[in-house]
Amino acid sequence: xxxxxxxxxxxxxxxxxxxxxxxxxxxxxxxxxxxxxxxxxxxxxxxxxxxxxxxxxxxxxxxxxxxxxxxxxxxxxxxxxxxxxxxxxxxxxxxxxxxxxxxxxxxxxxxxxxxxxxxxxxxxxxxxxxxxxxxxxxxxxxxxxxxxxxxxxxxxxxxxxxxxxxxxxxxxxxxxxxxxxxxxxxxxxxxxxxxxxxxxxxxxxxxxxxxxxxxxxxxxxxxxxxxxx
Amino acid sequence: xxxxxxxxxxxxxxxxxxxxxxxxxxxxxxxxxxxxxxxxxxxxxxxxxxxxxxxxxxxxxxxxxxxxxxxxxxxxxxxxxxxxxxxxxxxxxxxxxxxxxxxxxxxxxxxxxxxxxxxxxxxxxxxxxxxxxxxxxxxxxxxxxxxxxxxxxxxxxxxxxxxxxxxxxxxxxxxxxxxxxxxxxxxxxxxxxxxxxxxxxxxxxxxxxxxxxxxxxxxxxxxxxxxxx
Numbered sequence: 001x002x003x004x005x006x007x008x009x010x011x012x013x014x015x016x017x018x019x020x021x022x023x024x025x026x027x028x029x030x031x032x033x034x035x036x037x038x039x040x041x042x043x044x045x046x047x048x049x050x051x052x053x054x055x056x057x058x059x060x061x062x063x064x065x066x067x068x069x070x071x072x073x074x075x076x077x078x079x080x081x082x083x084x085x086x087x088x089x090x091x092x093x094x095x096x097x098x099x100x101x102x103x104x105x106x107x108x109x110x111x112x113x114x115x116x117x118x119x120x121x122x123x124x125x126x127x128x129x130x131x132x133x134x135x136x137x138x139x140x141x142x143x144x145x146x147x148x149x150x151x152x153x154x155x156x157x158x159x160x161x162x163x164x165x166x167x168x169x170x171x172x173x174x175x176x177x178x179x180x181x182x183x184x185x186x187x188x189x190x191x192x193x194x195x196x197x198x199x200x201x202x203x204x205x206x207x208x209x210x211x212x213x214x215x216x217x218x219x220x221x222x223x224x225x226x227x228x229x
Numbered sequence: 230x231x232x233x234x235x236x237x238x239x240x241x242x243x244x245x246x247x248x249x250x251x252x253x254x255x256x257x258x259x260x261x262x263x264x265x266x267x268x269x270x271x272x273x274x275x276x277x278x279x280x281x282x283x284x285x286x287x288x289x290x291x292x293x294x295x296x297x298x299x300x301x302x303x304x305x306x307x308x309x310x311x312x313x314x315x316x317x318x319x320x321x322x323x324x325x326x327x328x329x330x331x332x333x334x335x336x337x338x339x340x341x342x343x344x345x346x347x348x349x350x351x352x353x354x355x356x357x358x359x360x361x362x363x364x365x366x367x368x369x370x371x372x373x374x375x376x377x378x379x380x381x382x383x384x385x386x387x388x389x390x391x392x393x394x395x396x397x398x399x400x401x402x403x404x405x406x407x408x409x410x411x412x413x414x415x416x417x418x419x420x421x422x423x424x425x426x427x428x429x430x431x432x433x434x435x436x437x438x439x440x441x442x443x444x445x446x447x448x449x450x451x452x453x454x455x456x457x458x
Binding site: 007010011013014015016039040041075080082123124125126127128129130131132133135136139140143146147151152153161209212 | 236239240242243244245268269270304309311352353354355356357358359360361362364365368369372375376380381382390438441
């Protein structure tokens with residue numbers, strides 16, 4: 001189905017993968033629906049190569065992995081997506097090219113194509129409902145590929161304001177304590193220490209930024225003024 | 230879109246997740262297209278609850294995670310799917326319920342809904358093409374949820390035949406060596422040891438089963454017979 005091919009192409013490019021090979025696509029090629037469903041991953045669709053059978057499609061690859069939903073009765077290593085991608089990264093580091101085979105949505109891969117593969121990749125799923133959409137399976141394997149690479153570290157978002165330093169936090173806490181004293185918050189007096197420790201923990205845990213500290217200063221100041229009037 | 234809701238429901242059930250909550254679905258509810266796209270995950274669709282806004286939808290949850298493709302300029306912890314799911318498993322073990330928010334395909338989540346969340350989940354993706362389909366994002370997060378649980382171990386497929394023991398392997402290797410000697414394979418004689426060591430390594434690495442060993446016995450026997458005739 002063109003839609004599945006397009007969505008698979010989109011999933012590939014999200015993981016910086018571009019080499020898409022199609023074996024005897026049902027609706028011919030090129031396919032307008034595939035381009036539409038790719039949502040901008042045009043270069044994967046336009047660069048896709050079409051082959052008559054699996055054997056030709058993987059001819060220049062060193063390793064071949066077949067994806068199946070359920071383990072088949074074959075004497076072949078079975079890997080989870082994570083295990084497989086770690087392995088393929090290792091193979092790629094030696095200059096070896098790996099192919100990952102996906103079968104059509106409804107039928108899955110032919111047994112002959114699974115038998116000719118080096119190994120099987122199976123996504124561990126709910127044993128009472130394993131029914132994965134083709135493009136979702138491609139998305140999960142692509143995702144795992146990207147996670148095993150160097151690019152998968154999240155860069156922390158730019159903070160609008162740097163984190164407050166301990167002396168700034170202490171200045172705020174001192175102001176807060178003084179103000180709470182003035183308004184008679186610490187009651188009864190024997191609970192004072194526990195109450196204050198709890199409040200210190202709360203603000204310490206929050207990892208406040210300088211900006212947030214200024215905001216809190218303003219809030220307390222304003223509340224104290226209200227109280228005075 | 231009904232199709233996206235249906236495909237998301239299917240992805241959830243693949244990870245044994247069933248609690249789907251919809252906020253103001255565009256095309257109303259129930260939606261025939263959602264049921265079709267769910268491909269059998271009917272109970273998730275039929276059990277889906279509809280809310281007027283995000284606040285109501287998460288009212289009975291303890292933790293709220295917002296999924297965004299790009300980190301937003303908010304001072305909030307950002308987790309990868311794997312980090313988030315490990316965290317949510319920990320929260321679940323304490324009896325805390327976590328909600329994961331997904332925005333509409335085209336627009337993503339409203340900033341207000343992201344701001345009200347405890348933390349952000351971002352899928353690390355190709356920096357030059359991050360355009361994830363809603364249902365694929367749900368599939369990846371559901372997949373990571375399942376992987377962090379106990380059910381995610383692959384059970385090795387039943388071997389048709391148990392692995393051959395060392396004495397069986399040695400008997401085959403002895404037969405092979407004798408036969409190769411008879412046909413004058415080891416030539417020149419000074420290379421004999423290296424040639425034989427290479428062959429031993431090859432068969433040792435293959436982790437042959439008893440069945441495969443019997444097959445190889447037959448192959449060698451037949452070849453030797455041909456040679457004799």
